[in-house]
Amino acid sequence: GENVEQHPSTLSVQEGDSAVIKCTYSDSASNYFPWYKQELGKGPQLIIDIRSNVGEKKDQRIAVTLNKTAKHFSLHITETQPEDSAVYFCAAITTWGGSYIPTFGRGTSLIVHP
Amino acid sequence: NAGVTQTPKFQVLKTGQSMTLQCAQDMNHNSMYWYRQDPGMGLRLIYYSASEGTTDKGEVPNGYNVSRLNKREFSLRLESAAPSQTSVYFCASSEAGTGELFFGEGSRLTVL
Numbered sequence: 684g685e686n687v688e689q690h691p692s693t694l695s696v697q698e699g700d701s702a703v704i705k706c707t708y709s710d711s712a713s714n715y716f717p718w719y720k721q722e723l724g725k726g727p728q729l730i731i732d733i734r735s736n737v738g739e740k741k742d743q744r745i746a747v748t749l750n751k752t753a754k755h756f757s758l759h760i761t762e763t764q765p766e767d768s769a770v771y772f773c774a775a776i777t778t779w780g781g782s783y784i785p786t787f788g789r790g791t792s793l794i795v796h797p
Numbered sequence: 798n799a800g801v802t803q804t805p806k807f808q809v810l811k812t813g814q815s816m817t818l819q820c821a822q823d824m825n826h827n828s829m830y831w832y833r834q835d836p837g838m839g840l841r842l843i844y845y846s847a848s849e850g851t852t853d854k855g856e857v858p859n860g861y862n863v864s865r866l867n868k869r870e871f872s873l874r875l876e877s878a879a880p881s882q883t884s885v886y887f888c889a890s891s892e893a894g895t896g897e898l899f900f901g902e903g904s905r906l907t908v909l
Contacts, residue, residue, distance in 0.1 A: 684856075692837070715896045726801070726887055726900030727840070772839060776896045783828070783896040784855075789839035 685710040685777045689788025697796050702760045704791045706773035709754065715776035716749060716756045717785070720769045727772055731758070763795045799823050803888050803901035810878045810908045818873040818904050820888030828891045829871035830855075830898065831863060833884040840887065846871055878908045 686709040696702050708716075714735040719727035733740045733747045733756065740747050744763075749756040760767055770792050774785040801822045810816055822829065827848045832840040842855030844863040852863050860882060862874045871890075875882060885905050889898040 689839075717897065719898075724902070726889075726902050727898075728900070729897050732897070783891065784842065784845065785896065785898060786842075787832075787840040789837060 685713060685775050685784075685786040687773060687775050687786050687788045689773050689791060691791060692789065693792045693794070695794045695796065696763050698763060698765060700763055702763050702767070702793055702795075704758045704771055704773070704793075705755060706757070706775075706788050707753075707755045708775040708786075710775065710777055711751075711754065713775040713777050715783070716747070717774050717776070718745075718747060718758050719772045719774065719787075721772065721790075722769045730771075760793075763793075765795050765797050768793055768795045801888055801890055801899055801901035803886075803904050805904060806902065807905050808907070810875075810906065812879060812908060814878050814908075815874065815876050816878065816906075817875075818886055818888070818906075819870070820872065820901060821870045822888075822890040822899070823869065824890060824892075824899065825868070826890035826892050826899070827868070829865065830889045830891075831861075831871070831873045832887045832889065833857065834887060834903070835884050843873065843886075875906075878906075880908045882906065883908045 689706045717732035720730045721727040746759045773788040804819045830845040831843040846865040849868045888901045
């Protein structure tokens with residue numbers, strides 16, 4: 684099955700700095716790569732995603748890049764703010780019997796210091 | 798606009814007791830999932846249901862059973878709870894073909 688590795692497990696930055704979280708995956712058939720943000724006491728929520736026919740996607744201060752050859756994708760957050768503090772999960776989507784089964788990384792705890 | 802609703806939010810069980818976690822979604826999604834979240838382990842898939850009437854095992858199904866009661870509801874049952882099942886459980890749903898998951902707020906279960 685799919686295996687997703689995510690680094691770092693913890694990331695501490697100063698407000699205004701950039702933050703980068705990296706993920707690698709193993710199944711070359713995976714073609715959809717979402718990123719989720721989980722705030723304390725809540726369920727994860729999709730913040731950005733990328734499909735395999737695209738190399739980069741940007742939405743205001745967040746961007747995701749994908750390198751299918753190397754099987755890795757990254758989340759970039761610029762001009763970080765305290766409200767960006769949360770746990771971030773990457774995922775790779777494999778199709779199994781017509782279903783989309785996300786495999787998640789272990790998460791990155793991002794701490795933005797004011 | 799409730800989205801995905803899980804009950805209960807908190808539960809404490811003794812080893813060997815049974816319980817059912819309930820999940821309901823109001824987005825008319827075909828697919829539903831149960832994940833467990835443990836520190837440092839991320840989100841691990843327990844069971845999923847691609848559509849009403851079907852269920853399949855995920856990565857960590859042992860000790861659990863599920864029922865897709867109808868299109869809206871997907872329950873997770875622990876027949877004989879063990880301390881290793883202490884975790885936060887998340888239900889999620891998605892529209893077939895999109896891949897985007899919508900999560901509930903979680904159910905925190907402690908087994909003593």
